Amino acid sequence: MTARTTNQKAWWLVAPVVVLVAFNALVPMMTVVNYSFQETFGDNVFFWEGFKWYEELLRSERFHDALVRQLAFTATILAIEVPLGVAIALAMPRRGPWVSVCLVLMALPLLIPWNVVGAMWNIFALPDIGLLGRLINGLGVDYNFTQDPTSAWVTTVVMDVWHWTSLVVLLAYAGLCSIPDAYYQAAKIDGASAWSVFRHIQLPKMKRVLTIAILLRFMDSFMIYTEPFVLTGGGPGNTTTFLSIDLVKVALGQFDLGPAAAMSLVYFMIVLLLSWVFYTVMMRNEGT
């Protein structure tokens, strides 16, 4: 055998990444895993509980309700934001001075902090002093998001649509802009209708960015916390208590760290699983 000098110093080069990942993902995650199997009453005293919290959680009606609410909310905003975003992107000018105006207008809602969005809509929609609330009630519709579940739901959905449709618009617009002129010219010569152009050129070319848009919007809306917290605090009753809000109630409100940790992990697994399903479904025809 030839003598080979072994030099392990290269490990130092990956060390910063290892440390970073350990501290921002691995350690907190494992702490949560640790909590989820134990009971604590403070003072760093822990009792082993096994799978008790998981079993309780999976049987808990409160968790089921929050999950259903969450799924309903996410499905609703996806069903609105994606088609609406694509429609707006299609309507935006492709060249000329109005392009930047439109882009800035679209980007504005994205730049507003979540809690500000919640506060804005809270005041905007108040039935007694808010512009929107007064207007709707003035039109004869009984609207009060602090007391009526339907009003609260509609307000939450509209707020999210207002805040996040822009993201879909910008991504879809980027996809549209990447289509070479030759495609439109060929379609014109082939006698394609506007619908055919959308169906066979624009939609397939937007597919990748739309996949990203849907994934982002799915994950983000599934973890929504700040806006409904500021707007309704999860109410009236529990009608807008989505998973995150419920989780915070359990963890910080009731200080049940064990059940909260189990819930966090299940929550995380659901997000992961659904993201994977979305991605697989949308990418299944790529590259064949």
Added chain:
Amino acid sequence: MARITLETLRHSYVEKPGSDVDWALASLDLEWTDGGAYALLGPSGCGKTTLLNIISGLLRPTEGRVLFDGTDVTDKDPVDRHVAQVFQFPVVYDTMSVFDNLAFPLRNRGVAEPAVRERVTEVARMLELDGLLARRASGLSADGKQKISLGRGLVRSDVNVVMFDEPLTVIDPHLKWVLRSKLKEVHQRFGNTMIYVTHDQTEALTFADQVVVMLGGRVVQIGTPVDLFEAPRHTFVGHFIGSPGMNILPCAVDAGKVVFDGETVALDSPPRAVPAGTLELGVRPEFVRFAPDGIAVEVVKVDDLGRHQVVEVRRGAHAIKLIAAEGEAIPSERPRIAFDPRRARVYADGWMVEGGASR
């Protein structure tokens, strides 16, 4: 099928064109005969694509008219002009099968399905796509996709003209030959008028019966490949076509004699009067040879290309290229060259002086 006439066509992409540079097409009068195979040749930015898009109706000319068989179609949409256009980059509808791609223009026009099937099968066989009809178009290679683009133009039986905008740019070199001969075959089979835009002279000369050479938004010469080779009307044509291009040398005309660098150059029929403008002598390397009684030069470089040799010689500050036969001895002692008196021409401000040279 149609005869296409372009009447005093001008086009500018600028809102209010002022000076000459604003015009992408300066002024064009052209007639394309029915069933001809034309090449539109010129450097990038000379207006080739603009002209093509005006003929197909994707662009509306700023001035002038486009006539198909004498009918004014200037205001008509591409669909109503019944044209086909193949673009530089292959355009296929990714989500459709090859069959559906080819059927798309027919279905859009409401052709009955049995007729669609028949036409698509025929065109696919012609383009050797018949084994791939069930495949998704997005999975094909670049040349396969370009064949689909071409096929979508050919399936319609009412096509007036098929236009190609540098269609072989993204095709692998060894497939270019295959596709080019396919185009020739298609032309012979269907007899469509075809216009082929390119900046590659080999493509233009092998494809076309007539070559239209453009420069700066103008047509400088229309002719057969032989015309362009033997009698370039403009020094640009001489330089652009041929490999190596034409030698262009400063000259003077004095009392019916053409003088280059102090030496009289014999021409069969030199210009009678002294033409105005900057005078140049143009002669292709093919028509320069070594001759004992010619102009004294020195040899700078010899490139042996196998079938012939390209020799670069120098006379003062002027480089001259000539082509010598394979195995021909290059004189090393006091070489002298002579220009073929039938093929050397005088150019004034770039344009050939008429009546100066005989054909």
